[in-house]
Amino acid sequence: MYKPDIFQAYPRLEKSIPWIEMGNYPTPVEKMSKLGGMLGYPNLWVKRDDLSSQKMGGNKVRVMEFLLAEMKASGKTVAISPGALGSNQILASGIYGKDLGFKIVGIFFKQCPTDYMCKHMLIDKTMGVEFNHVNSPYLVPFMILYHYLRNFDFGKRQFPFYIPTFGSSATCAFGYFNAMFELKKQIDQGLLPEPDYIFVTAGTGGTMSGIQLGARVLGMKTEVIGVRITDYLACNERIVASILNRAHKKLSKAGADLPALKFSAKDVKMIHNFFGGEYAAITEEAKSAKKMLAEIEGLTLDTTYTAKTMAAMIKYLKDRNLKDKNILFWHTYNTKDLGRFLDQNLCGKNLPESFQGYF
């Protein structure tokens, strides 16, 4: 039976940190020989977290394993989950939350239209997610507060659980902290060399924080570079440093014997200029990176997250001479077909009126 590597490294965590298995690990590591050949980089690798679960892959699986487990342990059954219309986080909360009998209250805000946006909404509906529309992301905090109060459980005297979009919680970083122990094992098994650089998408910063915390705790030489794909206010070096410190503190308090570490914004490396000005905006660089990777490596990327990160990585490597370095691209987008979750009888008309205009 699989057990998170961090529970093996720090046995006290197994008792103090809730975790529910949702994924299939380890995820494969593969060499991107063709892209490497094109760029003149012989050591270019990909960590295939797009295959992190048979159900729905992507980075949310490792996150939900800790987050929804924390929710279950708290005795709460209702979670507030804000996100963009096509949000992977609401989708994953819906799919994995349904298995646990949770009610997910979605707070949806507008985004640039993408090919997956409406499909995700219909799956959310099939999963029983509650639909609430908000016109601007800036109004989301008020909606969160409203639904927080509206879903207060008087019997248990409990507010609902919160699944964060703005500023990941410390728990959101645990999944990728654990993933670094998995990667270290793969390095020790000779499946790939220790990366000098890891490139990963940064949306709220939770994934990147977990990877960076893992790299530092394991004493790896790896520099982690996050590629920001959301507004600067939602994700930046200070936010990531804060998640790193909070995750370190929470893990230490839970019984992990970690080295003393303190992070500040200058310890965080982020690329900002591939965002495209608006969340989910489809940039030319992302479009061509998506097309190229599909053609030469057979990898499926998406234009909101991973193709922007790939485009940023390629530019970074072209602008520098790092040809003798080991580079890892962390794939975080689900590539499993989600069609089986779709209720074929559902269409846009089954959603509340404020959503129908998107179909």
Ligand SMILES: Cc1ncc(COP(=O)(O)O)c(C=O)c1O
């Ligand atoms: C596919 C995908 N990749 C990467 C990210 C970024 O993860 P994080 O929010 O932890 O920075 C997200 C988050 O929205 C995502 O959906």
